[in-house]
Amino acid sequence: MFDVAIIGCGVVGAATAFMLSQRECSVVVLEKENDVATGATRANSAIIHAGYDPEPGTKMARLNVRGVELAQKLCKELDVPYIQNGSLVLAFDETDDKTVEKLYHRGVENGVPGLEIISGDEARKREPNLSKQVTSALWAPSAGIINPWEYALAMIETAVRNGVELRRECAVTGLNKTDAGWSIETTKGTVEAKYVVNAAGVHSEEIHNMAAEPAFKIIPNRGEYYLMDKSDGGRANSVLFQCPSAAGKGVLISPTVGGNLIVGPSADNAEDGDCVGTTAAGLASVREKAMKTMPDLTYRGAIRNFAGMRANSDQADFFVQVSAPGFVDLACIKSPGLSAAPAIAEEAVVLLEGEGLALPAKAECITTRRRIIFNELTQEEKAKVIAGNPLYGRVICRCETITEGEIVHSLHCPVPPVSIDGVKRRAGAGLGRCQGGFCGPRVAEIIARELGIPMVDMLKDTAGTNILIGETKQKNK
Amino acid sequence: MNHYELIVIGGGPAGLAAALAAYEQGLRKILIVERDKELGGILNQCIHNGFGLHHFKEELTGPEYAGRFVEMLKDTNVEVALDTMVLEITREREVHAVSVAKGYQVLKGDSVILAMGCRERTRGAIAIPGDRPAGVFTAGTAQRYLNMEGYMVGRRIVILGSGDIGLIMARRMTLEGAKVLACVEVMPYSGGLNRNIVQCLQDYDIPLYLSHTITDIRGKGRVEGVTVSQVDARRNPIPGTEMHFDCDTVLLSVGLIPENELTRQAEITMDPRTNGAVVYENMETALPGVFACGNVVHVHDLVDFVTAESMRAGRAAAAYVQKGEADDAGLITLKNGDGVTYTVPQRIRPGNVENAEVFFRVNRVCGASEIRVMSGDTQIAKFKRAHLAPGEMERIMLPKKLLEKAGSELTVGIVEL
Numbered sequence: 001m002f003d004v005a006i007i008g009c010g011v012v013g014a015a016t017a018f019m020l021s022q023r024e025c026s027v028v029v030l031e032k033e034n035d036v037a038t039g040a041t042r043a044n045s046a047i048i049h050a051g052y053d054p055e056p057g058t059k060m061a062r063l064n065v066r067g068v069e070l071a072q073k074l075c076k077e078l079d080v081p082y083i084q085n086g087s088l089v090l091a092f093d094e095t096d097d098k099t100v101e102k103l104y105h106r107g108v109e110n111g112v113p114g115l116e117i118i119s120g121d122e123a124r125k126r127e128p129n130l131s132k133q134v135t136s137a138l139w140a141p142s143a144g145i146i147n148p149w150e151y152a153l154a155m156i157e158t159a160v161r162n163g164v165e166l167r168r169e170c171a172v173t174g175l176n177k178t179d180a181g182w183s184i185e186t187t188k189g190t191v192e193a194k195y196v197v198n199a200a201g202v203h204s205e206e207i208h209n210m211a212a213e214p215a216f217k218i219i220p221n222r223g224e225y226y227l228m229d230k231s232d233g234g235r236a237n238s239v240l241f242q243c244p245s246a247a248g249k250g251v252l253i254s255p256t257v258g259g260n261l262i263v264g265p266s267a268d269n270a271e272d273g274d275c276v277g278t279t280a281a282g283l284a285s286v287r288e289k290a291m292k293t294m295p296d297l298t299y300r301g302a303i304r305n306f307a308g309m310r311a312n313s314d315q316a317d318f319f320v321q322v323s324a325p326g327f328v329d330l331a332c333i334k335s336p337g338l339s340a341a342p343a344i345a346e347e348a349v350v351l352l353e354g355e356g357l358a359l360p361a362k363a364e365c366i367t368t369r370r371r372i373i374f375n376e377l378t379q380e381e382k383a384k385v386i387a388g389n390p391l392y393g394r395v396i397c398r399c400e401t402i403t404e405g406e407i408v409h410s411l412h413c414p415v416p417p418v419s420i421d422g423v424k425r426r427a428g429a430g431l432g433r434c435q436g437g438f439c440g441p442r443v444a445e446i447i448a449r450e451l452g453i454p455m456v457d458m459l460k461d462t463a464g465t466n467i468l469i470g471e472t473k474q475k476n477k
Numbered sequence: 478m479n480h481y482e483l484i485v486i487g488g489g490p491a492g493l494a495a496a497l498a499a500y501e502q503g504l505r506k507i508l509i510v511e512r513d514k515e516l517g518g519i520l521n522q523c524i525h526n527g528f529g530l531h532h533f534k535e536e537l538t539g540p541e542y543a544g545r546f547v548e549m550l551k552d553t554n555v556e557v558a559l560d561t562m563v564l565e566i567t568r569e570r571e572v573h574a575v576s577v578a579k580g581y582q583v584l585k586g587d588s589v590i591l592a593m594g595c596r597e598r599t600r601g602a603i604a605i606p607g608d609r610p611a612g613v614f615t616a617g618t619a620q621r622y623l624n625m626e627g628y629m630v631g632r633r634i635v636i637l638g639s640g641d642i643g644l645i646m647a648r649r650m651t652l653e654g655a656k657v658l659a660c661v662e663v664m665p666y667s668g669g670l671n672r673n674i675v676q677c678l679q680d681y682d683i684p685l686y687l688s689h690t691i692t693d694i695r696g697k698g699r700v701e702g703v704t705v706s707q708v709d710a711r712r713n714p715i716p717g718t719e720m721h722f723d724c725d726t727v728l729l730s731v732g733l734i735p736e737n738e739l740t741r742q743a744e745i746t747m748d749p750r751t752n753g754a755v756v757y758e759n760m761e762t763a764l765p766g767v768f769a770c771g772n773v774v775h776v777h778d779l780v781d782f783v784t785a786e787s788m789r790a791g792r793a794a795a796a797y798v799q800k801g802e803a804d805d806a807g808l809i810t811l812k813n814g815d816g817v818t819y820t821v822p823q824r825i826r827p828g829n830v831e832n833a834e835v836f837f838r839v840n841r842v843c844g845a846s847e848i849r850v851m852s853g854d855t856q857i858a859k860f861k862r863a864h865l866a867p868g869e870m871e872r873i874m875l876p877k878k879l880l881e882k883a884g885s886e887l888t889v890g891i892v893e894l
Contacts, residue, residue, distance in 0.1 A: 280692060305606070394560060435599040438596060466698070
């Protein structure tokens with residue numbers, strides 16, 4: 001019997017596990033995929049929003065602003081790539097100018113620090129590639145960019161170090177109220193827990209409905225993106241949003257923490273919350289809308305397209321509340337969910353305490369994490385690291401200069417990857433312009449060697465994504 | 478700091494030929510730095526034949542071709558650092574490299590030859606819409622799995638792009654028992670050599686769809702199918718022309734990009750048309766003492782031409798070490814005339830050359846044509862060709878006496894007769 005079972009290990013589940021791992025309680029995290037952070041957390045704009053967007057007085061507003069504060073601290077402590085590069089909301093006409101003013105006042109009311117309205121010329125001075133049509137802009141210095149999956153990984157890894165149990169490929173199929181709490185049916189047997197936290201993202205409606213009367217509806221919304229080569233990374237300094245208007249929310253252009261440029265997202269409601277394919281129409285709409293911000297942007301430097309699925313819903317606010325005895329919903333977490341995640345987790349702790357769970361702080365626990373990023377070291381540090389472990393002297397991913405030492409380290413971390421993309425998310429191999437064309441087979445060999453997985457069973461990503469179908473010179477089976 | 482007369486970055490066909498040529502010219506402190514665990518580069522996975530017809534006057538496989546050079550190297554004192562990655566080359570020709578065996582090294586070269594080769598364009602570079610299942614490979618990655626590691630990547634294959642590696646893989650996968658359903662090319666002509674179209678597609682009844690492209694990839698785990706559409710003259714898909722293929726694998730052969738991170742880091746002048754360094758007649762880059770050759774300069778069709786070009790670079794590096802900088806009196810800049818997408822070299826120093834060998838590519842398929850070399854309005858040379866195609870690199874020789882007649886600019890263009 002666990003004290004708490006968290007369903008779903010995206011950034012919200014991971015943050016909740018991380019917060020609870022610093023308290024005296026037993027926690028299990030149930031994740032349906034073979035890795036953590038494979039839903040909305042891995043495919044989004046990778047932005048920490050300042051917090052001027054949500055309506056004042058909402059949970060979203062409060063948790064967003066608090067989330068930014070926490071992100072700054074957590075990323076430092078957990079060694080997560082995070083750059084506070086600020087954001088601009090761009091106005092293109094008089095209506096937009098008014099919206100910018102409205103956002104400014106809303107932000108001030110929400111407690112967003114440092115907001116300022118600047119002229120179009122001032123915006124172009126800061127961002128030389130901006131369109132001449134920009135008339136004014138809202139500057140929000142507390143906005144930033146982050147590596148979202150690394151954020152979730154760092155939190156769940158540290159939680160596991162502190163004793164949290166993570167079960168992967170463990171999909172929840174039913175919830176039954178018991179005298180002691182909840183009996184959770186999963187694809188890997190029954191799990192008993194006194195309290196349940198629903199952090200199932202795009203699937204949180206299904207989980208909620210297993211425990212309580214229907215209360216909200218998730219409307220999965222797909223967003224498609226372009227990721228551009230590092231040679232394009234300098235085209236933007238800050239996060240460049242377009243003013244929301246009658247025509248929609250527009251698209252953003254932003255540098256990423258890896259030094260690339262991200263352009264997107266499109267927005268369309270999807271039938272299937274797990275279907276993250278891209279479409280010709282979606283990608284075309286991204287290109288067309290981005291032209292408004294940067295008329296000279298070309299896509300010759302594109303290295304990847306992807307789509308993410310937001311857990312949009314019929315609710316205006318986050319659905320963060322107790323929905324049944326001992327059952328806490330952290331649901332309807334659409335944008336700015338990534339920004340708010342650690343604050344949502346803090347809220348979960350308060351809600352669990354309110355339900356009667358005593359959560360005294362642990363006398364000792366781990367709250368920091370350090371990793372070696374070879375490419376960011378000085379010459380002397382590189383020499384020293386290789387002297388300590390020669391595997392840091394073998395570069396496997398040549399686009400991103402990722403060494404075998406970093407890959408092997410990732411394979412033995414508290415939440416080890418089981419696929420080539422899992423290694424990519426942890427060590428960065430394959431994120432670059434050749435997209436793993438060169439290093440993929442080598443990473444597969446290292447996974448096979450370190451984890452004892454046969455090459456023919458090697459996965460690209462989630463279950464079923466086998467890279468190879470067998471050895472040559474074998475008869476069809 | 479270890480000191481060499483010549484450091485060659487890359488031990489593929491370009492680096493091997495360059496090092497050997499420099500040795501033959503008398504250099505005795507030469508180092509080849511290779512990131513892989515053996516020499517030969519991409520040739521090691523090219524187990525088909527067709528290599529060496531020009532250079533060795535016989536038909537060899539890729540590993541055999543590389544093997545000849547590795548054998549020749551054994552009779553020299555050229556040093557080889559395998560499993561060693563170059564992180565940076567400075568403008569002072571310091572080469573920073575790391576390896577498991579020797580850790581972090583800073584090496585100094587009197588001259589440096591860049592021979593890093595190229596890499597394949599990916600799905601992301603061409604924005605194919607659809608799901609993101611496993612089973613989408615660049616042709617070279619699939620070739621590595623098949624020929625080096627001994628694994629099958631799929632059984633029912635659609636190939637996008639008719640570059641040579643894709644064509645070679647169409648035949649190779651067929652011979653291993655896979656069914657290649659189609660080769661799809663967005664352009665109205667193939668990007669590969671004609672001999673490969675015949676020997677790798679036609680001989681195996683594999684259909685080639687010109688002016689078509691993949692407009693959707695479907696599949697949750699593995700690829701389950703693709704949609705192929707015809708494209709118009711502006712390469713936009715034409716609605717209503719969709720064809721569906723049930724396949725488990727998509728191989729991409731959609732172009733190669735010279736791998737010039739080190740070159741750019743050293744702030745060596747680049748040519749946006751080749752994606753390689755701007756080079757002189759002897760393959761010297763704009764940074765004196767630094768030369769470049771092979772696919773890192775421009776993508777070749779035939780390794781034999783890589784060898785010839787790289788030997789030129791090797792000889793030039795030796796001359797640089799032995800005699801100092803070349804005389805650039807009468808410098809000629811080569812310009813692209815009608816129908817020509819690039820030339821290599823881009824600059825010629827007439828005093829430094831007997832015959833200038835010029836490689837270039839055309840932007841369209843032509844029948845009987847003339848290649849015309851113009852100095853202003855004056856035609857100084859012309860060359861007849863029965864056929865020209867973008868997939869086949871062209872080569873012309875400009876003798877010294879012609880170069881001496883030229884002004885500061887020469888334009889290479891084509892005229893279909």
